[in-house]
Amino acid sequence: MRLIKLIVSLSITIFLIYALNNRFVIQGSPVPPLGKFLDPFHGFWQNAESDSLPYAERIDINGLQDAVQVYYDDHGIPHIFAQNDHDLYMAQGYVVAQHRLWQMDFQTYAAAGRISELIGEVGLNFDRLQRRKGMVYGAEKSAKAMESNSSLKAHVEAYTQGVNEYISSLSYKDLPLEYKLLNYSPEPWSLLKSALLLQYMTDNLTGWDRDVQNTQAYWKLGEETFYKLFPQWPAGIDPVAQSPAQWPFEAFKKERPDSIAIAQTMIKKVHPMPDPDNGSNNWAVAAWKTKNGASILANDMHLGLNAPSLWFMVQLHSPTTNVMGFALAGNIGVVAGFNENIAWGFTDVSRDERDWYAISFTDATQSAYVYDGQEREIQKHYETIKIRDGHPYMDTVLYTHYGPIVYDHNFLSENGRDYLALKWIGHHPSRVQEALLGLNRATRYDDYVEALTKWDAPSQHVAFASTRGEVAIRVQGLFPLRFKDQGLYVMDGTDPAFEWGDFVPTTHYPYQYNPGRGFISSANQHSVDGDYPYNMGWLNMEHYRNRRINNVLNAYDSGSVTPSDMMALQNDAYGIRPAEALPIFIDSLGTGKHANVIKSLQEWDYIYSVGSKAPTYFEAWWRQFEDLLWDELKSDSLSLSYPSDYQTIALLKNGFPAEFYDHQGTPGKETLQDILAMSLDSAVAVIKAWEQEKAMEATWGNYKNTSVVHLARIPALGVYNIQVDGQSKTVNSTKPNHGPSQRIVVEMTSPPQAWAILPGGQSGNPGNPLYNNMISLWRDGEYLKLNFMLDADPQQDHPLVQTFNPGK
Numbered sequence: 001m002r003l004i005k006l007i008v009s010l011s012i013t014i015f016l017i018y019a020l021n022n023r024f025v026i027q028g029s030p031v032p033p034l035g036k037f038l039d040p041f042h043g044f045w046q047n048a049e050s051d052s053l054p055y056a057e058r059i060d061i062n063g064l065q066d067a068v069q070v071y072y073d074d075h076g077i078p079h080i081f082a083q084n085d086h087d088l089y090m091a092q093g094y095v096v097a098q099h100r101l102w103q104m105d106f107q108t109y110a111a112a113g114r115i116s117e118l119i120g121e122v123g124l125n126f127d128r129l130q131r132r133k134g135m136v137y138g139a140e141k142s143a144k145a146m147e148s149n150s151s152l153k154a155h156v157e158a159y160t161q162g163v164n165e166y167i168s169s170l171s172y173k174d175l176p177l178e179y180k181l182l183n184y185s186p187e188p189w190s191l192l193k194s195a196l197l198l199q200y201m202t203d204n205l206t207g208w209d210r211d212v213q214n215t216q217a218y219w220k221l222g223e224e225t226f227y228k229l230f231p232q233w234p235a236g237i238d239p240v241a242q243s244p245a246q247w248p249f250e251a252f253k254k255e256r257p258d259s260i261a262i263a264q265t266m267i268k269k270v271h272p273m274p275d276p277d278n279g280s281n282n283w284a285v286a287a288w289k290t291k292n293g294a295s296i297l298a299n300d301m302h303l304g305l306n307a308p309s310l311w312f313m314v315q316l317h318s319p320t321t322n323v324m325g326f327a328l329a330g331n332i333g334v335v336a337g338f339n340e341n342i343a344w345g346f347t348d349v350s351r352d353e354r355d356w357y358a359i360s361f362t363d364a365t366q367s368a369y370v371y372d373g374q375e376r377e378i379q380k381h382y383e384t385i386k387i388r389d390g391h392p393y394m395d396t397v398l399y400t401h402y403g404p405i406v407y408d409h410n411f412l413s414e415n416g417r418d419y420l421a422l423k424w425i426g427h428h429p430s431r432v433q434e435a436l437l438g439l440n441r442a443t444r445y446d447d448y449v450e451a452l453t454k455w456d457a458p459s460q461h462v463a464f465a466s467t468r469g470e471v472a473i474r475v476q477g478l479f480p481l482r483f484k485d486q487g488l489y490v491m492d493g494t495d496p497a498f499e500w501g502d503f504v505p506t507t508h509y510p511y512q513y514n515p516g517r518g519f520i521s522s523a524n525q526h527s528v529d530g531d532y533p534y535n536m537g538w539l540n541m542e543h544y545r546n547r548r549i550n551n552v553l554n555a556y557d558s559g560s561v562t563p564s565d566m567m568a569l570q571n572d573a574y575g576i577r578p579a580e581a582l583p584i585f586i587d588s589l590g591t592g593k594h595a596n597v598i599k600s601l602q603e604w605d606y607i608y609s610v611g612s613k614a615p616t617y618f619e620a621w622w623r624q625f626e627d628l629l630w631d632e633l634k635s636d637s638l639s640l641s642y643p644s645d646y647q648t649i650a651l652l653k654n655g656f657p658a659e660f661y662d663h664q665g666t667p668g669k670e671t672l673q674d675i676l677a678m679s680l681d682s683a684v685a686v687i688k689a690w691e692q693e694k695a696m697e698a699t700w701g702n703y704k705n706t707s708v709v710h711l712a713r714i715p716a717l718g719v720y721n722i723q724v725d726g727q728s729k730t731v732n733s734t735k736p737n738h739g740p741s742q743r744i745v746v747e748m749t750s751p752p753q754a755w756a757i758l759p760g761g762q763s764g765n766p767g768n769p770l771y772n773n774m775i776s777l778w779r780d781g782e783y784l785k786l787n788f789m790l791d792a793d794p795q796q797d798h799p800l801v802q803t804f805n806p807g808k
Contacts, residue, residue: 062807076762093162104330163189243531251533256483280347283521287469299345309760349459352537357493461522571781610701755783
């Protein structure tokens with residue numbers, strides 16, 4: 001009996017020792033080594049910080065040349081003052097890592113297709129896709145471009161050293177919480193990791209297309225119907241820049257072949273892509289139109305709402321630079337912001353920056369493919385994907401001269417017949433980091449123009465305002481010569497006629513400078529009208545936010561616009577789409593059921609307010625209406641897309657193809673009235689079921705459920721059901737897990753004044769008060785007044801001043 005007790009006791013002890021010192025998985029969820037994790041002196045308790053700025057006041061850092069001062073305000077925004085550029089960027093690397101190390105590290109794992117190393121087999125398909133898209137392939141080219149510029153290389157290496165100095169100072173107790181939860185340690189930072197972060201952003205903003213869907217819709221619908229439903233130039237567009245009477249250049253041309261063979265693909269499901277609503281708003285108002293006689297710039301970039309926040313607010317000051325704004329955690333300088341002379345901000349151009357080519361192999365060995373009647377050798381890249389708690393996965397990616405073959409018999413091509421190679425601007429060596437530093441230091445319009453000559457991808461509308469009262473916007477980013485509709489479909493990879501041409505000269509890019517209306521603006525709409533002589537390859541263009549912004553700005557009188565007006569416009573929740581669609585719906589529906597719903601919609605002011613139920617009724621009705629209307633474009637064997645909302649409403653106004661009113665699931669032949677009645681019935685049923693399931697009223701705020709989600713999808717570290725006005729197609733473009741990732745308004749007085757906000761906070765530590773302290777301000781349309789310091793001022797009241805000294 002004693003022996004049995006001894007064996008049981010020993011077994012329990014061995015189990016506890018194992019459990020406390022090893023990671024294991026319960027029902028698919030990883031559990032960290034509990035001994036280390038729960039240790040009150042070293043585990044997660046050390047990440048609970050009552051002090052929002054728990055950093056040492058004096059730190060010796062190896063590699064610094066002189067002392068650096070870092071002044072913090074109450075919201076954790078650092079103002080870094082250095083005596084030379086090397087120290088400035090080294091200190092920036094140290095400070096950003098101090099706040100956001102896990103975030104910047106994790107995002108490079110995601111960019112490189114290494115998530116499986118951290119979370120196991122559940123991340124395998126994501127990693128395979130990242131490898132097959134050539135994410136590291138493109139980042140390595142950009143890293144080499146950085147290294148070819150000796151000055152830029154020195155700055156990035158200084159930043160890298162700053163990050164690594166911080167990493168080397170950490171023990172287990174100092175690690176960010178996520179390292180403890182996922183049970184791994186940070187890798188040394190590198191120049192390639194900085195390039196991977198830029199690649200991550202390029203993929204976010206250019207990694208979306210409809211080539212496969214367009215190809216399959218073309219063959220299903222026929223040419224005439226396809227172009228009616230999916231026009232490149234819909235009527236009534238409001239572009240960023242109107243064409244002048246004569247463009248001041250002679251355009252280059254790429255000849256269209258006499259006959260075009262559009263590939264016939266049978267792709268059932270396209271690969272996962274970034275959110276199609278990734279975009280932004282920006283505008284700038286000329287000095288003569290503002291109340292204080294100073295130009296005003298506004299910018300809010302619409303991306304995933306994640307914790308930690310994507311952006312990090314910072315001021316950087318050295319003898320060559322004094323800039324403040326939003327930095328990307330892991331890259332030097334400021335991405336969007338202002339200095340003593342200019343301000344700038346971005347929106348995505350939303351044009352097609354990647355093409356697909358159908359590849360024909362010469363034989364079953366797949367060692368060569370056909371191009372221009374000749375054989376070309378395939379380059380094989382062998383990818384080893386490490387999997388936590390599993391065996392490594394070996395994937396072979398075939399490379400053509402276009403780029404990697406993403407779809408093949410092993411991945412996504414379910415019929416084993418379609419082999420599609422990707423040609424993407426993200427595989428071109430990028431000089432974006434160089435362009436950003438040029439903007440950081442620009443003092444006038446010509447400097448802004450010069451800096452942007454180095455901007456290649458992603459293509460952006462770059463807004464500008466200066467202390468001289470100027471405003472401007474340029475459409476910036478490399479785009480190749482293409483003939484009309486080239487890249488709209490999957491192209492024949494054997495035919496050199498489908499190759500990209502040379503890149504269009506930057507001097508031929510559209511722009512506006514001090515336009516007569518007194519402002520510039522962009523919101524992901526068409527950059528130019530149809531008179532522009534180049535094929536821009538439009539993709540997923542926006543048609544609502546831009547018109548609302550222009551309508552509001554046009555209505556202001558000379559000498560009237562204030563920064564507060566611009567903040568209000570950034571938070572505007574008026575919906576042009578329901579204003580244009582609902583009258584058609586209600587007039588065509590006639591009398592019938594759901595009188596209370598119709599009454600609510602008739603009384604609606606088209607503002608997407610969180611407490612209103614009318615936006616919920618409209619959005620549910622619209623979604624059901626689309627599904628019934630475009631049921632011909634549903635297929636179990638093909639990937640197809642619906643026409644845009646804008647084009648759908650235009651067709652309803654101006655003559656809809658009657659055959660689409662007929663619902664395929666009924667024996668009868670429906671009319672528009674029938675489709676509207678059926679879809680309203682479905683919408684009301686959907687909302688009722690939602691209310692029963694959620695046990696709450698389907699007000700717009702509840703139904704939309706805007707949330708800030710943790711990067712690693714750890715539920716306890718997110719913020720959910722944020723009651724923020726707006727919808728994806730309003731100026732305040734909010735939806736679940738997506739919206740303005742920052743907001744800034746800059747008045748170009750001397751010195752400039754600025755107001756900004758994040759949907760989160762400065763800290764990356766969930767246990768820090770500054771982790772999500774700005775969410776309520778962001779939700780309510782409030783801003784922080786930024787303290788733009790012209791000189792180091794130790795007399796100001798700062799909650800923390802850090803001094804970095806050269807290490808011994």
